[in-house]
Amino acid sequence: MKEIAQDLLYPELEALVLAAGEKKFRAVQLYRGLMQGKRISEISDLPKAFRESLTARFEDAPVRVEETLRAADGTEKYLFALADGNIVEGVLMKYKYGNTQCVSTQVGCRMNCAFCASALSGLVRDLSAGEMLAAVLTVNALAGGTPERRAVTNLVLMGSGEPLDNYANTVRFLRAVSAEGGIGISPRNISLSTCGIVPKMYELAEEGLHVNLTVSLHASTDEERERIMPVAKAYKIADILKACDYYFKKTGRRYIFEYSLIAGENADRAHAESLAALVKGRPCHVNLIRLNEVKERALSGAGEKEAYRFLGVLEKAGVSATLRRRTGADIGGACGQLRAGYLAKEQGGK
Numbered sequence: 001m002k003e004i005a006q007d008l009l010y011p012e013l014e015a016l017v018l019a020a021g022e023k024k025f026r027a028v029q030l031y032r033g034l035m036q037g038k039r040i041s042e043i044s045d046l047p048k049a050f051r052e053s054l055t056a057r058f059e060d061a062p063v064r065v066e067e068t069l070r071a072a073d074g075t076e077k078y079l080f081a082l083a084d085g086n087i088v089e090g091v092l093m094k095y096k097y098g099n100t101q102c103v104s105t106q107v108g109c110r111m112n113c114a115f116c117a118s119a120l121s122g123l124v125r126d127l128s129a130g131e132m133l134a135a136v137l138t139v140n141a142l143a144g145g146t147p148e149r150r151a152v153t154n155l156v157l158m159g160s161g162e163p164l165d166n167y168a169n170t171v172r173f174l175r176a177v178s179a180e181g182g183i184g185i186s187p188r189n190i191s192l193s194t195c196g197i198v199p200k201m202y203e204l205a206e207e208g209l210h211v212n213l214t215v216s217l218h219a220s221t222d223e224e225r226e227r228i229m230p231v232a233k234a235y236k237i238a239d240i241l242k243a244c245d246y247y248f249k250k251t252g253r254r255y256i257f258e259y260s261l262i263a264g265e266n267a268d269r270a271h272a273e274s275l276a277a278l279v280k281g282r283p284c285h286v287n288l289i290r291l292n293e294v295k296e297r298a299l300s301g302a303g304e305k306e307a308y309r310f311l312g313v314l315e316k317a318g319v320s321a322t323l324r325r326r327t328g329a330d331i332g333g334a335c336g337q338l339r340a341g342y343l344a345k346e347q348g349g350k
């Protein structure tokens with residue numbers, strides 16, 4: 001694989017352009033073109049010879065759209081092909097307040113949560129910062145946006161992969177995507193979701209990034225959490241909560257718990273009461289979602305009635321909570337589903 005120009009922050013790109021004997025304004029043109037989601041070969045204000053010397057060293061387009069699916073509710077799913085042929089997915093969800101892109105941080109995942117499609121074939125590799133950034137720039141351009149008038153206004157790091165298991169690249173991506181002069185998505189509009197890698201949560205608190213921290217909790221006792229999330233054997237809920245409080249202390253940002261409601265597993269009234277007792281009084285919000293069924297996984301989502309009852313228990317206890325609607329369910333809503341389906345098709349499966 002060649003290098004990835006989108007991996008470079010502006011000052012690094014400028015140094016490279018100057019070292020190549022080009023004028024500084026060429027760096028501005030190159031950076032602008034990249035931020036507009038263009039391939040290097042398409043940045044037509046750069047001299048052709050310079051473009052060619054760049055594409056000899058850098059991937060012309062590190063992320064290419066392989067397939068686009070559009071759901072009835074407007075949600076768009078993209079399958080991206082990376083330069084080495086690996087496939088990752090991205091989703092654009094449309095809301096009244098703007099458009100949220102769901103970003104993948106790894107090809108596959110090694111966390112192996114019992115309900116999730118992302119880890120079905122294990123971790124293949126980490127994404128580089130530039131690959132994550134290129135996915136955002138590509139979707140922004142496809143949706144008609146520019147760096148000045150963004151079509152992608154919000155990001156959630158909830159695609160395939162565990163962002164804190166690819167820490168350095170993820171942090172570099174967060175700096176690049178929020179940099180002034182670039183696409184400039186505000187950290188306030190970015191949520192990083194983790195299964196709770198405690199030491200990295202502390203590290204993130206020190207980065208001065210101020211993104212929203214979301215933790216996938218899915219259970220209120222360690223015993224129950226271990227049943228569905230292998231990572232729970234390494235990090236206990238009490239320690240996750242301490243790390244969340246530290247993040248709040250450092251950033252002033254309320255944290256969020258994700259809780260996917262799984263029939264017969266974590267969605268009874270007793271579970272709701274236990275969760276309420278655990279998080280009550282903390283500077284947090286609980287996002288409930290009925291599990292999206294993944295055909296390779298045996299678990300099924302809680303019913304709608306059960307989900308509303310769960311929400312009701314939390315609200316009555318004074319816990320801030322919402323039940324999210326499942327967007328794009330008709331095109332494979334859950335993490336990793338689209339890639340898993342694509343890989344199965346490629347391999348002559350279903």
Ligand code: SAH
Nearest residue numbers: 116158161162193194195216258291292334
């Ligand atoms: N690794 C990170 C981010 C990726 S998963 C994390 O664990 O948070 C993004 C969210 O989707 C997580 O809360 C995850 O638990 C949840 N999720 C995964 N598969 C799901 C499914 N089938 N239905 C509902 N939510 C799911």
